[in-house]
Amino acid sequence: MEIFKYLEKYDYEQLLFCQDKQSGLKAIIAIHDTTLGPALGGTRMWTYATEEEAIEDALRLSKGMTYKNAAAGLNLGGGKTVIIGDPRKDKNEEMFRAFGRYIQGLNGRYITAEDVGTTVEDMDLIHEETDFVTGISPAFGSSGNPSPVTAYGVYRGMKAAAKEAFGTDSLEGKVVAVQGVGNVAYNLCRHLHEEGARLIVTDINKESVARAVESFGATAVNPDEIYGVQCDIYAPCALGAVINDQTINQIKAKVIAGAANNQLKEPVHGDQIHEKGIVYAPDYVINAGGVINVADELLGYNRERALKKVETVYDTIERVIEIAKRDNIPTYKAADRMAEERIERMRNSRSQFLQNEKHILNGRR
Numbered sequence: 210m211e212i213f214k215y216l217e218k219y220d221y222e223q224l225l226f227c228q229d230k231q232s233g234l235k236a237i238i239a240i241h242d243t244t245l246g247p248a249l250g251g252t253r254m255w256t257y258a259t260e261e262e263a264i265e266d267a268l269r270l271s272k273g274m275t276y277k278n279a280a281a282g283l284n285l286g287g288g289k290t291v292i293i294g295d296p297r298k299d300k301n302e303e304m305f306r307a308f309g310r311y312i313q314g315l316n317g318r319y320i321t322a323e324d325v326g327t328t329v330e331d332m333d334l335i336h337e338e339t340d341f342v343t344g345i346s347p348a349f350g351s352s353g354n355p356s357p358v359t360a361y362g363v364y365r366g367m368k369a370a371a372k373e374a375f376g377t378d379s380l381e382g383k384v385v386a387v388q389g390v391g392n393v394a395y396n397l398c399r400h401l402h403e404e405g406a407r408l409i410v411t412d413i414n415k416e417s418v419a420r421a422v423e424s425f426g427a428t429a430v431n432p433d434e435i436y437g438v439q440c441d442i443y444a445p446c447a448l449g450a451v452i453n454d455q456t457i458n459q460i461k462a463k464v465i466a467g468a469a470n471n472q473l474k475e476p477v478h479g480d481q482i483h484e485k486g487i488v489y490a491p492d493y494v495i496n497a498g499g500v501i502n503v504a505d506e507l508l509g510y511n512r513e514r515a516l517k518k519v520e521t522v523y524d525t526i527e528r529v530i531e532i533a534k535r536d537n538i539p540t541y542k543a544a545d546r547m548a549e550e551r552i553e554r555m556r557n558s559r560s561q562f563l564q565n566e567k568h569i570l571n572g573r574r
């Protein structure tokens with residue numbers, strides 16, 4: 210991979226490699242764009258097969274955060290971290306504290322939170338070294354685990370997409386195929402079950418599947434069977450690139466609406482599902498609940514205010530569908546257009562000179 214070529218192509222600001230021999234920390238922080246504000250995005254810990262795979266994931270995920278934060282109306286830019294390692298075996302206190310010091314060194318350009326493989330406890334360790342971390346324990350007046358709130362936003366967005374496909378936003382009696390029943394999806398399943406939806410679930414972790422079957426009467430299928438099941442809605446809630454050449458023709462759902470980041474392997478797959486008449490709720494729009502919730506910590510956390518904002522994921526999905534119809538484009542392009550236009554508007558409005566404590570003239574006061 211020619212790194213600078215890639216950074217230039219998608220206009221990334223910064224890519225950092227953090228290494229701490231004693232703790233085994235190998236982290237990559239990618240900061241995509243800070244036009245709207247400091248880059249906020251979670252830390253993923255995963256067993257990447259190669260370093261290149263880890264770099265690509267950090268880059269793709271951080272760009273996704275730029276678009277997610279912009280589309281959600283937050284005054285935040287996009288960044289993300291990946292830590293290379295097995296979250297079940299390789300974590301230790303020193304690792305997260307070393308990582309916290311790297312974040313502190315960025316002086317607020319990047320703020321972290323949870324993602325796949327990291328927990329509130331990990332964020333608390335990072336917080337020992339820096340204030341530039343969110344999703345820490347409620348004991349600190351913080352918002353805690355973002356997953357249930359992400360799930361609520363996905364539920365709201367799924368209803369908006371269902372309204373477009375079925376003429377009603379009621380999910381009662383709808384069959385929803387949920388791929389991955391981890392932190393977000395378990396909570397999503399609860400909302401769907403309470404509304405009377407029927408659930409088909411899968412996960413590579415048998416215990417997670419058993420929990421969903423027991424709690425919600427879900428039907429379990431093998432991981433590779435989930436794409437082809439007869440259902441109304443497909444909810445990708447595991448990892449990315451699941452909408453691809455191998456899966457598209459298997460999908461029978463009329464709606465795709467789930468929590469996973471980077472669901473489309475390539476943009477062309479967004480065009481293909483559009484051509485098939487599937488209503489696609491763009492991933493970074495529908496899964497913004499978690500970041501909306503943790504971002505509220507920066508104002509002094511107020512759960513009621515945060516949840517009210519998360520409810521608006523419904524309206525944002527409606528708006529994206531409206532733009533897609535107006536401009537005759539797929540929803541993923543409509544979401545990109547909406548996010549890019551906001552960034553551009555703010556970039557322009559900020560071009561006026563404003564003296565502040567960070568400006569070079571500050572030394573002359």
Ligand SMILES: NC(=O)c1ccc[n+]([C@@H]2O[C@H](COP(=O)([O-])OP(=O)(O)OC[C@H]3O[C@@H](n4cnc5c(N)ncnc54)[C@H](O)[C@@H]3O)[C@@H](O)[C@H]2O)c1
Nearest residue numbers: 355356359389391392393412413432447468469470496499
């Ligand atoms: N946690 C949040 O608040 C949040 C916010 C926005 C987006 N997301 C995204 O949502 C997705 C899920 O996040 P999470 O926090 O619930 O993570 P998680 O690790 O708790 O859950 C993911 C689940 O997917 C399963 N899985 C992995 N590969 C699979 C496969 N091939 N087939 C079936 N199951 C598989 C895992 O075993 C796990 O149970 C991720 O893509 C994450 O980036 C999470």
Ligand SMILES: CC(C)C[C@H](N)C(=O)O
Nearest residue numbers: 251322323324355499500
């Ligand atoms: C809670 C968030 C800051 C990060 C979350 N993992 C996301 O992808 O949106």
